[in-house]
Amino acid sequence: MQNPVQTVDTAHFERMLLARKEEIERRLKKIDTDLGTLKSADSAERATEAENDEVLEEFGQVGEEELRAIDAALDRIANGRYGQCMKCGEQISVERLKAVPHTPFCKDCATSI
Ligand SMILES: [Zn+2]
Numbered sequence: 658m659q660n661p662v663q664t665v666d667t668a669h670f671e672r673m674l675l676a677r678k679e680e681i682e683r684r685l686k687k688i689d690t691d692l693g694t695l696k697s698a699d700s701a702e703r704a705t706e707a708e709n710d711e712v713l714e715e716f717g718q719v720g721e722e723e724l725r726a727i728d729a730a731l732d733r734i735a736n737g738r739y740g741q742c743m744k745c746g747e748q749i750s751v752e753r754l755k756a757v758p759h760t761p762f763c764k765d766c767a768t769s770i
Contacts, residue, residue, distance in 0.1 A: 665740035665751060671731065673758045678727045681720045688717045726759040733761075742766055 692713055733739040740749050742763035749763045760767065 665748075665754065667734045667739050670739065670754060670758045671734050674727050674730055674734075677758065678724060678731075681724050681727070685717055685720050685724075688713045688720075723759065726761065729761060730759040 692710060740754060742749055743761040744766040747763050753764055
């Protein structure tokens with residue numbers, strides 16, 4: 658069976674995605690620990706704590722979003738659709754994939770959202 662227009666070295670990107678996923682998971686775990694520490698800290702610095710909480714939770718959200726995007730990209734690798742734009746179906750340039758390996762969109766579609 659021949660794979661259509663698959664010039665992308667998916668094994669390479671799979672390694673990149675898995676490494677990135679590991680890094681984010683480690684970071685999210687650390688955020689959880691930090692949030693736990695802050696919450697149990699002395700109430701005298703409550704305002705600062707709340708601010709830190711927000712910042713950390715924002716990091717957590719971004720991380721989880723990226724994690725979902727990475728999982729979706731790994732799925733696309735598994736079913737041979739990696740590197741294909743989810744919007745227009747065009748091939749995403751390798752340069753773009755190198756910069757953002759988990760992107761589901763080509764440059765044109767990403768900028769038109
Ligand atoms: Zn596109």
